[in-house]
Amino acid sequence: MSSAYPGHNIVVRALGLLTVLKTFAQHRERRVLLSAAGVAALTLALRHILSARVETGLDAVGRKVHADYDFDEFDVIICGGGTAGCVLAARLSEDPSIRVLLLEAGGSGTALFESRTPSGFSMLYHGPHVYDLRTTAQNHANGQTEFWPRGKMLGGCSSINAQMAQYGAPSDFDEWASIIGDDSWKYDNFKQYIRKFENYKPNPRYPGVKSGDRGSDGPVRIGYNNFMSVTSEKFVQAATRAGIPFSPDFNTEAGTKGVNRVLTYVDEKGRRVSTESAYLTPDVLARPNLKIATHAQVTRVLFEKSADGETRAVGVEFSAAEDAPRYRARAKKEVILAGGAIHSPHMLLLSGVGPAEHLEEHGIPVVHDLPSVGSHLIDHPQVELRFKAFNGSTNFLKPRSLTHAFKMVTAVAQYLTAGTGPLACNIGDAAAFFRTDDPILFPADAFPAPLEDSNSGPDSPDIEIVATPIAAVNHETPILPHLNTFAMHVALLRPTSTGTLKLKSANPWEHPSMDPNYCHTQHDVDALVRGIRAALKISQTAPLADALDAAATHAELDHALHLKSDAELADAVRARVQTIYHPASTCRMAPLAQGGVVDAQLRVYGIPNLRVCDVSVFPELVSGHPTGACIATAEKLSDILKTKLGRA
Ligand SMILES: Cc1cc2nc3c(=O)[nH]c(=O)nc-3n(C[C@H](O)[C@H](O)[C@H](O)COP(=O)(O)OP(=O)(O)OC[C@H]3O[C@@H](n4cnc5c(N)ncnc54)[C@H](O)[C@@H]3O)c2cc1C
Numbered sequence: 001m002s003s004a005y006p007g008h009n010i011v012v013r014a015l016g017l018l019t020v021l022k023t024f025a026q027h028r029e030r031r032v033l034l035s036a037a038g039v040a041a042l043t044l045a046l047r048h049i050l051s052a053r054v055e056t057g058l059d060a061v062g063r064k065v066h067a068d069y070d071f072d073e074f075d076v077i078i079c080g081g082g083t084a085g086c087v088l089a090a091r092l093s094e095d096p097s098i099r100v101l102l103l104e105a106g107g108s109g110t111a112l113f114e115s116r117t118p119s120g121f122s123m124l125y126h127g128p129h130v131y132d133l134r135t136t137a138q139n140h141a142n143g144q145t146e147f148w149p150r151g152k153m154l155g156g157c158s159s160i161n162a163q164m165a166q167y168g169a170p171s172d173f174d175e176w177a178s179i180i181g182d183d184s185w186k187y188d189n190f191k192q193y194i195r196k197f198e199n200y201k202p203n204p205r206y207p208g209v210k211s212g213d214r215g216s217d218g219p220v221r222i223g224y225n226n227f228m229s230v231t232s233e234k235f236v237q238a239a240t241r242a243g244i245p246f247s248p249d250f251n252t253e254a255g256t257k258g259v260n261r262v263l264t265y266v267d268e269k270g271r272r273v274s275t276e277s278a279y280l281t282p283d284v285l286a287r288p289n290l291k292i293a294t295h296a297q298v299t300r301v302l303f304e305k306s307a308d309g310e311t312r313a314v315g316v317e318f319s320a321a322e323d324a325p326r327y328r329a330r331a332k333k334e335v336i337l338a339g340g341a342i343h344s345p346h347m348l349l350l351s352g353v354g355p356a357e358h359l360e361e362h363g364i365p366v367v368h369d370l371p372s373v374g375s376h377l378i379d380h381p382q383v384e385l386r387f388k389a390f391n392g393s394t395n396f397l398k399p400r401s402l403t404h405a406f407k408m409v410t411a412v413a414q415y416l417t418a419g420t421g422p423l424a425c426n427i428g429d430a431a432a433f434f435r436t437d438d439p440i441l442f443p444a445d446a447f448p449a450p451l452e453d454s455n456s457g458p459d460s461p462d463i464e465i466v467a468t469p470i471a472a473v474n475h476e477t478p479i480l481p482h483l484n485t486f487a488m489h490v491a492l493l494r495p496t497s498t499g500t501l502k503l504k505s506a507n508p509w510e511h512p513s514m515d516p517n518y519c520h521t522q523h524d525v526d527a528l529v530r531g532i533r534a535a536l537k538i539s540q541t542a543p544l545a546d547a548l549d550a551a552a553t554h555a556e557l558d559h560a561l562h563l564k565s566d567a568e569l570a571d572a573v574r575a576r577v578q579t580i581y582h583p584a585s586t587c588r589m590a591p592l593a594q595g596g597v598v599d600a601q602l603r604v605y606g607i608p609n610l611r612v613c614d615v616s617v618f619p620e621l622v623s624g625h626p627t628g629a630c631i632a633t634a635e636k637l638s639d640i641l642k643t644k645l646g647r648a
Pocket residue numbers: 079080081082083084085103104105106149150151152153154155156157158160161162163164165166296297298299338339340341343344347428580581582583613614615616625626627628630
């Protein structure tokens with residue numbers, strides 16, 4: 001249930017921090033040091049947490065399911081207060097005539113130190129604020145299951161992501177428009193919603209970013225406010241020398257190819273900008289027509305049939321826990337699912353909307369037979385290449401030695417006083433975007449076999465290399481923690497393998513089964529092999545080559561990977577593929593006959609007042625990072641609904 005007072009949160013968070021530090025306090029001298037670190041960290045936590053607010057209790061918005069059928073009524077109920085959900089809640093409630101209820105399964109993200117601090121997100125991975133999900137065993141990737149974290153808090157994944165603000169190529173959105181047959185999704189029309197959320201202030205240090213290309217009045221602060229590691233700076237220079245042009249701004253009409261440090265969702269005080277922090281500001285939270293219930297998991301949507309036989313969503317059922325009371329709230333006009341790529345299709349299936357046969361298998365009464373719910377699950381697969389660096393690693397953020405603890409104390413002090421330093425590093429601080437048919441990187445004499453072109457247009461990339469000043473096992477545990485490490489994450493942006501999401505059971509508290517079908521197509525393996533070749537070339541180009549220890553031979557390191565044949569690299573891809581956290585497209589916006597779940601206005605086919613709005617509606621995965629397109633999609637739906645429902 002919701003915590004009753006902010007002080008409770010402060011104590012819990014501070015204790016969490018101290019527990020982390022305590023792990024390393026095994027010797028007396030470390031204890032002295034760590035007390036200092038503990039005090040600094042506690043102060044930091046307090047500073048970030050004081051804004052925590054009392055959360056709305058479930059009783060305030062619903063009546064118990066068995067009490068009666070006279071439950072509280074809203075115009076719009078939003079199920080999921082994540083990246084898209086917070087945008088919808090804030091924008092729709094701008095019109096005082098629209099009564100909005102936002103139901104979120106988790107608590108507040110801004111109240112969490114690990115979320116607000118750009119480098120801290122992986123510390124949340126296996127706790128209560130993140131869905132600790134795993135894929136099914138991957139048949140084409142050595143039978144492995146993959147860790148798939150998803151944010152369970154206001155802001156959703158925008159509260160735990162790597163804060164990289166690159167939104168996808170213009171042709172990706174033109175492709176969306178062509179799939180759904182509606183030009184309002186074309187980049188030239190859709191970009192107004194990107195500009196609407198952006199808040200970029202020109203910076204003389206980055207003259208290449210043209211103010212006309214970036215929005216300046218929106219709620220989402222973007223900029224180069226993150227800390228940039230020395231090794232990633234060298235990566236940018238080496239990639240340029242290896243043949244990838246420098247790009248002053250990844251998000252322009254000219255396309256998204258090139259290399260640079262990344263624009264981030266980090267503000268000038270060095271804090272993460274999530275959609276909770278950007279949109280659910282105190283003035284928004286004070287609106288009498290907006291109610292937000294946290295720790296409120298929607299267990300199903302409620303439907304009624306009208307006299308003319310039309311099925312309408314009339315409300316939702318929700319609860320704090322499996323064994324806690326269930327509540328209901330009534331939606332007079334619209335129900336919007338914004339649970340993300342995993343939980344929006346999950347909510348649809350639990351509510352009886354999906355493939356009839358699959359629902360019947362689990363004993364769920366079929367409300368509407370919609371075969372494509374959960375199909376077309378797609379993700380960006382990646383392979384992490386690991387190197388020993390001479391310095392510059394952020395390994396010490398997970399301290400393992402006295403030296404690390406010293407560095408940590410310095411970093412905490414730097415962050416506290418100036419909002420910068422390694423704690424303000426978003427971890428993925430630089431990136432290169434290019435194509436597998438680039439003639440400079442892949443000359444025909446060395447790469448004679450052409451690959452299938454899976455791009456959305458001639459200027460969009462299909463490979464991204466993300467540079468990180470740390471190499472980690474399972475996304476969080478540093479490899480060789482006593483060494484400085486550096487990693488390049490080679491990600492395939494336009495995979496042709498797709499998979500499915502299905503129910504494991506009719507129990508809303510059991511997560512569905514997710515099969516992204518990694519490396520099902522040979523194309524995906526071959527394209528990743530090319531990406532790895534390019535990354536290895538960059539690793540051997542100055543000045544990055546001089547920053548990496550080419551003589552390091554540990555089995556966990558990839559300094560000798562360039563000696564392998566393509567067939568050996570293909571084996572390595574299947575053995576090492578993992579997620580870069582971008583699952584999408586499980587409730588696709590596409591024509592019904594082509595596997596669609598929602599139409600161009602994000603209405604679920606067959607149920608006109610039930611909509612889905614999050615990355616699950618992406619017709620195809622963008623060739624970049626999904627948050628920007630997700631926020632813009634929510635901005636667009638808000639405009640559509642305010643025109644339809646509002647008075648103002
Ligand atoms: C570790 C990580 C790093 C990433 N890095 C980047 C990056 O650098 N840049 C980028 O652009 N993208 C990044 N992404 C991807 C991006 O953050 C997501 O694609 C995007 O935020 C998803 O937004 P969404 O609205 O679809 O879902 P989410 O933001 O996941 O929101 C779904 C919300 O619904 C809630 N919910 C779920 N089920 C229910 C229910 N039954 N009832 C009530 N509430 C429910 C959840 O708790 C959550 O708050 C990253 C993701 C992760 C996990």
